[in-house]
Amino acid sequence: MKVALIHDWLTGMRGGERVLEVLCDLYPDADLYTLLHVKGRVSEKIERMKIKTSFIQRFPGVSKYYRSYLSCFPSAIERFDLRGYDLIISSSHCVAKGILPMPDALHISYCFTPMRYVWDMQFEYLKDSGYLLKNLLISALSNYLRIWDVTSTQRVDEFVAISRYVQ
Numbered sequence: 001m002k003v004a005l006i007h008d009w010l011t012g013m014r015g016g017e018r019v020l021e022v023l024c025d026l027y028p029d030a031d032l033y034t035l036l037h038v039k040g041r042v043s044e045k046i047e048r049m050k051i052k053t054s055f056i057q058r059f060p061g062v063s064k065y066y067r068s069y070l071s072c073f074p075s076a077i078e079r080f081d082l083r084g085y086d087l088i089i090s091s092s093h094c095v096a097k098g099i100l101p102m103p104d105a106l107h108i109s110y111c112f113t114p115m116r117y118v119w120d121m122q123f124e125y126l127k128d129s130g131y132l133l134k135n136l137l138i139s140a141l142s143n144y145l146r147i148w149d150v151t152s153t154q155r156v157d158e159f160v161a162i163s164r165y166v167q
Contacts, residue, residue, distance in 0.1 A: 003030035004082055006090035006099050008073075009066060010037040010046065016112050020091050021045050023110075027089070033080050033099070035073060038063045054079060070117075071141050074098055074148045090156075098152035109156040113166050115149055118142040 005027060007020050024032070024045050032049040035056045039047070054076035056062060056069055073095040082088060085105050090096040093112040101107040117138070153159075161167035 001086045002084055003027045003087045003089065004085040005030045005032045005049070006077075006080070006088060006092070006096040007032065007034045008092060008094040008096045009035045010042045010051070011063070011066065012038075012041050013043055016091055016093060017042055017046065019110060019112075023089055023091065024049055030089075031085075033082075035076050035095070036062055036066055052080070070138070070145070074145070074152070095152070097156055098148065099155065101155060106158075107156050108158045108160065110160045110162070111166055112162050115145060118145040118149065 005020070005023050007016070010017070020032075021043055024030070028049075030049070032046070032051045033054075034051060035054045037051050037053050037057065056066065056072060056076045059066075059069055059072075062069070077095045077098050078100050080099055082099060082105065083102055085102070088099065088101050088105050088107045090099060090107065090109045091112070092098075092109055094115055097109040097111065099107070118141075159167075
C-alpha cells in the first residue's frame with residue numbers, strides 16, 4: 001500500500017509534530033507532503049522522511065514569515081500530485097486536509113482544530129498583531145478561507161478529531 005502523509009508545515013516541534021512522529025513510525029516508507037520545511041527545526045524522525053514541499057517553500061522570507069502567505073495555502077496544498085497513493089493521512093490545523101485525493105484513495109484526516117484564525121478566534125489573532133494592513137487583508141480573506149475550509153471537508157473520507165470541541 002502506498003501512503004502519503006500530509007502536514008501543514010514543518011517549522012518546529014509542537015503537538016502536531018509529535019502526532020506526525022507517530023505517523024512516521026507507523027508508515028516509515030510514506031512520502032511526507034508539506035507547504036514548507038525549515039530544515040533542522042523538526043525531529044530526526046521527521047527529517048528522515050522523504051519530504052516534498054509546495055511552491056510556498058520558494059517564497060522570500062518564508063521560514064520566518066510563512067503565515068503571511070496564508071492566502072496562498074489552499075492553492076498550494078491542492079497542487080500536490082497524489083496519484084498512485086492508496087492511503088492519505090493528513091494531520092491538519094490549517095489546510096492539510098484540503099488536498100485533492102484521487103477517487104480510489106482513502107483520505108483520513110487527524111484534525112487538531114479548524115483554522116481558528118478565520119473561525120472562532122479571528123478577533124483574538126488579529127488584536128495583537130498591530131499591523132492594520134495585515135488585519136485588513138486577513139479580514140478580507142477570511143470569508144474566502146471559511147468557504148474553502150468547509151468545502152474541503154468533503155475531500156476527507158474519515159475525520160479523527162483531537163477533542164469533542166473540535167469534533
